Amino acid sequence: MARVIVNRLWHHHFGRGIVSTPNDLGTQGDKPSHPELLEWLAGRLVREGWSLKKLHRLIVTSAAYVQAGLVSESNRKADPDNLLLWQRRPVRLEAEAFRDALLAVSGRLKPTVGGPSVADVNAPRRSVYLRVKRSQPIAFLRLFDQPEPLQSVGARGVATVATQSLTMMNSPFVRSSADGLAKRAQAAAGNGTPEQLLDAVTTIALGRPASNAERDNILPLLASLQAEAGADAGKRAAALADICQLVLSTNEFIYVD
Numbered sequence: 001m002a003r004v005i006v007n008r009l010w011h012h013h014f015g016r017g018i019v020s021t022p023n024d025l026g027t028q029g030d031k032p033s034h035p036e037l038l039e040w041l042a043g044r045l046v047r048e049g050w051s052l053k054k055l056h057r058l059i060v061t062s063a064a065y066v067q068a069g070l071v072s073e074s075n076r077k078a079d080p081d082n083l084l085l086w087q088r089r090p091v092r093l094e095a096e097a098f099r100d101a102l103l104a105v106s107g108r109l110k111p112t113v114g115g116p117s118v119a120d121v122n123a124p125r126r127s128v129y130l131r132v133k134r135s136q137p138i139a140f141l142r143l144f145d146q147p148e149p150l151q152s153v154g155a156r157g158v159a160t161v162a163t164q165s166l167t168m169m170n171s172p173f174v175r176s177s178a179d180g181l182a183k184r185a186q187a188a189a190g191n192g193t194p195e196q197l198l199d200a201v202t203t204i205a206l207g208r209p210a211s212n213a214e215r216d217n218i219l220p221l222l223a224s225l226q227a228e229a230g231a232d233a234g235k236r237a238a239a240l241a242d243i244c245q246l247v248l249s250t251n252e253f254i255y256v257d
Contacts, residue, residue, distance in 0.1 A: 002042035006055065007032075010041075011155065013059050015091040023154030033083045069257055090257040092158055095144035096127035098254055102173070105205050105248070106180025121173050143167055168249040178245035181205060182237060185244065194219055197240070205247050218243060 004025055011017035018038045021029035032038045041055070048054050059065055067088040075086045082089055093101060103109035103124060110124040117131040121140045130138060132149045143164060147153035168174055185200035192200075198218055199209040210218070222243050229235030247253065 002045050003038055006038060006041040006045055009055055009059060013065060015089060021154065023152060090255040092255050094156065095141040095146040098144055099127045099140065102177040102248065106177040107184050108180050140171065140173060174248065175245065178241045178248055181244040182241040186240065194222060201244055201247055206252050
């Protein structure tokens with residue numbers, strides 16, 4: 001059991017377990033890429049009283065977890081599947097965590113613990129409280145690879161399809177998240193410069209100020225949209241929301257890298 005738990009946590013943080021078949025650590029599953037590591041982590045889990053928190057901390061502070069994402073051609077040729085963990089591969093947020101992140105940056109997320117489940121993707125509760133019902137699937141989550149709830153799924157698929165981009169452009173849920181982010185950024189920047197306003201957007205959404213390249217590309221677009229809006233406060237707010245929606249659609253927002 002300790003090996004199974006360790007392998008699932010490793011899979012969660014790295015996108016691939018030490019054993020790549022987390023539902024089968026037996027003879028029909030794949031062999032572990034690092035059997036000694038699996039044994040050592042399982043033993044440590046038991047010795048530390050089965051504390052998952054300590055195991056999470058150990059993994060995310062390890063040298064393997066903090067590897068850079070840079071690609072070395074020599075390493076790629078020697079180990080194309082990155083089994084030796086020479087590179088930190090980006091891992092996409094799960095559908096539920098992605099939805100929670102959109103609610104969080106918009107300022108709408110209600111962290112209340114407990115209570116009844118909800119079936120509306122626009123509800124401000126965390127995704128763990130979304131009702132799972134076979135006849136009423138939540139399309140937004142299914143689009144980002146939420147698995148079929150009627151069967152055990154050890155490793156989720158990670159598909160990249162055009163409909164995901166279309167959803168980020170047209171979904172009312174994503175748009176309402178962009179509107180909320182725009183209000184938060186405007187409040188943070190106050191009457192500051194457009195540069196400060198863009199920094200507020202990226203700091204809330206991405207955890208960092210805008211880069212020089214982003215300023216060069218986004219600020220002229222924002223200025224153009226606001227010029228079209230003129231003195232109309234509603235249209236100017238919509239212009240900033242357009243920029244926020246663009247930032248929310250970037251890979252940096254949905255991938256842990």
